[in-house]
Amino acid sequence: MAAALRALLRPAAAAAATALPRARLPPPLRAPRGARGCSAGAAFQYLLVQKTGALKNVGLIQLNRPQALNALCEGLMAELGRALEAMESDPNVGAIILTGSQKAFAAGADIKEMQKKTFQECYSGGFLAGWNKVAMVRKPIIAAVNGYALGGGCELAMMCDIIYAGEKAQFGQPEILLGTIPGAGGTQRLTRAVGKSLAMEMVLTGDQISAQEAKEAGLVSKVYPVEKLLDAAIACAEKIARNSKLVAAMAKESVNAAFETTLTEGNRTEKRLFYATFATRDREEGMTAFVEKRKAKFTDS
Numbered sequence: 001m002a003a004a005l006r007a008l009l010r011p012a013a014a015a016a017a018t019a020l021p022r023a024r025l026p027p028p029l030r031a032p033r034g035a036r037g038c039s040a041g042a043a044f045q046y047l048l049v050q051k052t053g054a055l056k057n058v059g060l061i062q063l064n065r066p067q068a069l070n071a072l073c074e075g076l077m078a079e080l081g082r083a084l085e086a087m088e089s090d091p092n093v094g095a096i097i098l099t100g101s102q103k104a105f106a107a108g109a110d111i112k113e114m115q116k117k118t119f120q121e122c123y124s125g126g127f128l129a130g131w132n133k134v135a136m137v138r139k140p141i142i143a144a145v146n147g148y149a150l151g152g153g154c155e156l157a158m159m160c161d162i163i164y165a166g167e168k169a170q171f172g173q174p175e176i177l178l179g180t181i182p183g184a185g186g187t188q189r190l191t192r193a194v195g196k197s198l199a200m201e202m203v204l205t206g207d208q209i210s211a212q213e214a215k216e217a218g219l220v221s222k223v224y225p226v227e228k229l230l231d232a233a234i235a236c237a238e239k240i241a242r243n244s245k246l247v248a249a250m251a252k253e254s255v256n257a258a259f260e261t262t263l264t265e266g267n268r269t270e271k272r273l274f275y276a277t278f279a280t281r282d283r284e285e286g287m288t289a290f291v292e293k294r295k296a297k298f299t300d301s
Helices: 002-008 012-017 074-089 119-125 129-136 152-159 174-178 186-194 196-205 211-217 226-241 245-260 263-277 281-291
Strands: 047-052 058-063 095-099 104-106 141-145 148-150 162-166 170-172 208-210 222-224
Touching: 047 074, 058 074, 058 226, 074 129, 095 226, 104 141, 104 152, 129 152, 141 152, 141 226, 148 152, 152 170, 152 186, 162 211, 162 226, 170 211, 174 196, 186 196, 186 211, 196 208, 208 211, 211 222, 222 226, 245 263, 245 281
Parallel strands: 058 095, 095 141, 104 148, 141 162, 148 170, 162 222
Antiparallel strands: 047 058, 170 208
């Protein structure tokens, strides 16, 4: 097991040397539902960025570094930050999906980039600090995870708001096998998601858990056949995007407060945001539509 995990976390050059077949792109990225290029404007080396859904209101970001099992190099994470900023500022996007290939969501951080770093470089440079940008996006993000989500890949998925998994997905924090520990929220978010005992076991042994085990532990919302995963994620994202974008951001902030504050402070945050919805046109429209027995037409963004 240890050898297998180390192989998955090899740097890009070593991964390429194993002659793995090129990962096939998930079917929804071939635009059967009318996906089109995002308005980000800039080309990406490590990502495929599109808008999809019947109303083109779902942002779809695919990690695209198949020769390294989508290992999260600095260039890829910088591009991911730019893509998320573009989605965040696009008024037509109501929800975002982050996915990888059918073989790997992301097999971890790029070990080749980290291998020579010193404590001074990590500390003074704030190594991995920029990764938290994923968790700071105000629009809902769904992680659609097929294959390996290990180390930084698991941490990246946990930064998202909802995790859907393909039935062959594997989750793990194997940093202990490399002589280090998770550094992008793995010990914190994993513990909050699955509890202390399972988180300790995964972090201290480096063992992986299956998609079904992840669902039973509360890490994953739903599990789907591999070929149906992205369609399911898009359907969920479209449902979210039909609601008020402004109120969705408030709801996301309130739920996150449950993990970041005390119960008393979380309830205070919830109440404050609940009151704030009464200052929005969408709250007025939603309640009026309910009383008039019609479908609401939300306009706040």
